[in-house]
Amino acid sequence: MIIRFKRVLVWLALSAAPLAGAQAQQPEAAPDTMEARVQACTPCHGANGQGTSDPYFPRLAGKPSGYLNNQLLAFRNGRRHYPPMNYLLEFLPPDYLKNMADYFAAQHPPLPAPAVVDASPEVMERGRTLVTQGDYAHEIPACSSCHGPSLTGMEPGIPGLLGLRASYISAQLGAWRYGTRTAIAPDCMQIVAGHLTEDDVRAIAAYLSAQPAPKESSPAAQGSYALPFACGSEPTR
Numbered sequence: 695m696i697i698r699f700k701r702v703l704v705w706l707a708l709s710a711a712p713l714a715g716a717q718a719q720q721p722e723a724a725p726d727t728m729e730a731r732v733q734a735c736t737p738c739h740g741a742n743g744q745g746t747s748d749p750y751f752p753r754l755a756g757k758p759s760g761y762l763n764n765q766l767l768a769f770r771n772g773r774r775h776y777p778p779m780n781y782l783l784e785f786l787p788p789d790y791l792k793n794m795a796d797y798f799a800a801q802h803p804p805l806p807a808p809a810v811v812d813a814s815p816e817v818m819e820r821g822r823t824l825v826t827q828g829d830y831a832h833e834i835p836a837c838s839s840c841h842g843p844s845l846t847g848m849e850p851g852i853p854g855l856l857g858l859r860a861s862y863i864s865a866q867l868g869a870w871r872y873g874t875r876t877a878i879a880p881d882c883m884q885i886v887a888g889h890l891t892e893d894d895v896r897a898i899a900a901y902l903s904a905q906p907a908p909k910e911s912s913p914a915a916q917g918s919y920a921l922p923f924a925c926g927s928e929p930t931r
């Protein structure tokens with residue numbers, strides 16, 4: 695994590711320097727299009743928000759706009775921690791963040807091919823059970839009860855769980871378990887992740903990252919199914 699962070703800081707410093715030089719020679723302002731604004735994001739998130747080859751930088755494309763906007767606010771307010779993003783968003787106004795969330799939500803590059811995972815059939819089966827049925831003895835609801843029967847999420851605040859890499863999924867579940875990522879209260883994911891063991895997290899991450907993309911990967915419409923309990927980031931109508 696530290697090594698990756700240093701690499702990113704070097705990258706930010708290198709990419710900012712030639713930019714400053716170019717601006718000094720060209721006083722005319724660059725056109726203020728959304729494509730120009732999101733250039734600060736695409737080295738890590740891909741030109742259309744589809745992600746990059748880095749195993750940790752997440753995909754943004756096609757996630758519900760309300761979800762993306764909540765995350766941008768969370769990085770700005772310190773509810774999520776990743777220093778390059780915390781610095782980048784620190785001084786951006788809310789409507790600017792909302793426009794970027796809308797931009798990435800409207801991009802629909804195909805989901806990546808499922809990962810080839812090195813996990814035993816027992817581990818994959820544990821992952822499948824938790825995701826599709828839950829484990830009532832351990833108070834774990836099925837992930838699909840909120841993220842949808844085809845795991846594509848629901849407007850406006852619940853993201854899909856497919857097309858994410860195992861390392862990213864396990865880091866996010868870990869962040870909720872340890873309290874370094876929080877969402878608007880009631881924070882459903884903190885409750886859910888609090889009931890998972892390390893082995894559960896590994897099984898879920900392996901299973902999810904190995905699933906093929908569904909035919910229709912857009913999030914379900916708001917209110918298309920009832921959640922098992924209320925989430926602060928998913929307003930009910």
Ligand code: HEC
Pocket residue numbers: 702732734735736737738739750751752753754757762763765766774775776778779782794853865
């Ligand atoms: C230096 C690389 C880097 C840059 C530049 C960057 N991001 Fe990120 N972004 C990340 C990483 C890594 C995460 C995951 C952090 C975590 O939670 O551990 C992330 C997370 C996110 C998330 C949450 C994704 C999710 O599914 O929850 C959003 C939204 C986001 N970034 C948007 C942006 C936008 C918009 C920009 C440009 C203004 C940007 N990022 C620039 C690396 C970057």
Ligand code: HEC
Pocket residue numbers: 752761764765824825834835836837838839840841851852853855858863866867876877878882883886898921922923924925927928
């Ligand atoms: C009661 C509803 C609910 C249940 C059950 C639930 N989730 Fe979530 N999940 C949410 C909400 C709401 C968010 C968005 C939180 C936010 O705004 O940051 C979320 C976000 C996530 C994210 C972040 C995705 C990203 O791109 O960063 C992951 C990963 C996740 N959930 C995994 C799971 C897994 C795995 C399970 C099953 C063990 C599960 N969830 C069960 C409601 C739920």
